[in-house]
Amino acid sequence: MTPMPRTMQTGSFRWMKSINKSIILNVIREKGPIPRAEIAKVTQLTPPTVTNIVGELLDAGIVVESDLGESTGGRKPILLRINASAFSVIGVYAGVDKIRAMSADLDGNLEGEAEVPIPPNPDRSFYIRSIIDTIHQLAAPIHHSGRPLLGIGVGMSGWVDHEQGISLSCPSLNLRNIPLRDLLEREFSVPVEVENGVRTLAMGESWFGEGREIADFICVHIGNEVNAAFVKEHSLVYSPSFTAGELGHTTVDIEGPLCGCGNRGCLEVFGSSVAMVRRAQEGLDQGVISSLNHHEGPLSERVLFEAAREGDEFARAVLVDTGRYLGIGLANIVNLFNPRRIILCGDLISEVPYVLHSLQETVEQRALATPVADVTIVPAGLGRNGGPMGAVTLVLMKLFQPQH
Numbered sequence: 001m002t003p004m005p006r007t008m009q010t011g012s013f014r015w016m017k018s019i020n021k022s023i024i025l026n027v028i029r030e031k032g033p034i035p036r037a038e039i040a041k042v043t044q045l046t047p048p049t050v051t052n053i054v055g056e057l058l059d060a061g062i063v064v065e066s067d068l069g070e071s072t073g074g075r076k077p078i079l080l081r082i083n084a085s086a087f088s089v090i091g092v093y094a095g096v097d098k099i100r101a102m103s104a105d106l107d108g109n110l111e112g113e114a115e116v117p118i119p120p121n122p123d124r125s126f127y128i129r130s131i132i133d134t135i136h137q138l139a140a141p142i143h144h145s146g147r148p149l150l151g152i153g154v155g156m157s158g159w160v161d162h163e164q165g166i167s168l169s170c171p172s173l174n175l176r177n178i179p180l181r182d183l184l185e186r187e188f189s190v191p192v193e194v195e196n197g198v199r200t201l202a203m204g205e206s207w208f209g210e211g212r213e214i215a216d217f218i219c220v221h222i223g224n225e226v227n228a229a230f231v232k233e234h235s236l237v238y239s240p241s242f243t244a245g246e247l248g249h250t251t252v253d254i255e256g257p258l259c260g261c262g263n264r265g266c267l268e269v270f271g272s273s274v275a276m277v278r279r280a281q282e283g284l285d286q287g288v289i290s291s292l293n294h295h296e297g298p299l300s301e302r303v304l305f306e307a308a309r310e311g312d313e314f315a316r317a318v319l320v321d322t323g324r325y326l327g328i329g330l331a332n333i334v335n336l337f338n339p340r341r342i343i344l345c346g347d348l349i350s351e352v353p354y355v356l357h358s359l360q361e362t363v364e365q366r367a368l369a370t371p372v373a374d375v376t377i378v379p380a381g382l383g384r385n386g387g388p389m390g391a392v393t394l395v396l397m398k399l400f401q402p403q404h
């Protein structure tokens with residue numbers, strides 16, 4: 001294979017920054033195998049421009065000539081396709097209790113996985129080191145195989161400045177201002193994309209999950225926090241300080257318990273996984289009848305899921321209640337935005353059906369009838385791989401989507 005231009009291997013995606021180049025690359029990705037003449041027709045670029053740019057993409061090894069196509073009279077045309085398996089990308093989802101990562105080819109096919117647990121309240125350097133170590137676990141076999149690593153995507157919990165690649169604030173970890181892009185580009189010498197957690201999940205769903213066939217949707221992640229991401233025309237919608245989507249800090253009870261943000265009665269203090277476990281513990285302390293009374297060790301969402309699966313009525317009621325609170329938050333979203341689809345991510349949705357069902361029921365009861373008729377609320381298509389897969393997508397987006 002012809003070696004890649006050095007600018008493509010290191011530093012940035014500058015090499016791709018010719019808009020025509022990424023338009024052609026994207027057409028080959030979406031419609032390939034495709035002949036040059038067809039690319040010219042689809043892109044409305046002149047045949048010599050297409051030939052020149054395809055030549056550069058062939059030199060870089062990212063596009064290859066494949067079989068001959070059907071002849072329309074003369075010689076059979078040579079077809080072009082993306083050389084997806086010749087390159088790797090790494091996606092990292094840096095969460096609160098673990099860091100999960102995967103390597104994949106340019107079609108998003110899984111090549112390797114790694115996971116590193118994070119203890120409670122990690123210090124800053126330990127957390128950064130854990131991200132770097134997780135990436136090294138996947139980068140080493142890629143390096144040995146000789147396949148170029150094209151980039152690293154990182155989805156990080158909390159507020160993220162995706163333009164600068166900085167994790168601005170992660171309240172659940174009590175960490176702030178981590179210049180992740182700079183740190184990782186220095187360590188691995190490849191382009192790095194950083195995005196916040198739910199927006200990363202949304203892009204994974206947009207390319208590979210439940211958002212594939214739909215241009216506009218809202219993605220909601222329910223975990224220790226409750227956050228939303230807005231997708232319009234297949235792209236993320238941003239706000240001035242990158243804070244849009246803080247669904248968890250909308251008020252559902254003005255007299256409610258104190259929230260980490262300083263206000264009272266936020267959705268998060270009722271609908272997050274932490275809130276759910278706390279409510280279950282309060283019930284047990286008050287003497288409810290439940291198999292959980294015999295549980296040894298601290299209560300967790302896993303323990304609650306298990307008890308609910310085994311038929312424990314109290315555990316199921318706690319999950320149903322959680323769905324009810326979340327449904328109120330989502331009913332507000334349905335009324336405000338009239339979306340066609342809401343995609344829900346997180347274990348609370350994927351592990352047991354109780355939260356999802358009561359959430360859907362609550363939205364139907366509480367939101368206006370007209371937008372309710374338009375919306376479908378579905379679990380994420382990528383399940384537990386959503387985070388790392390979304391982070392892989394951050395790199396693929398940079399590579400294939402025309403950059404203006």
Ligand SMILES: [Zn+2]
Nearest residue numbers: 249259261266
């Ligand atoms: Zn709050």
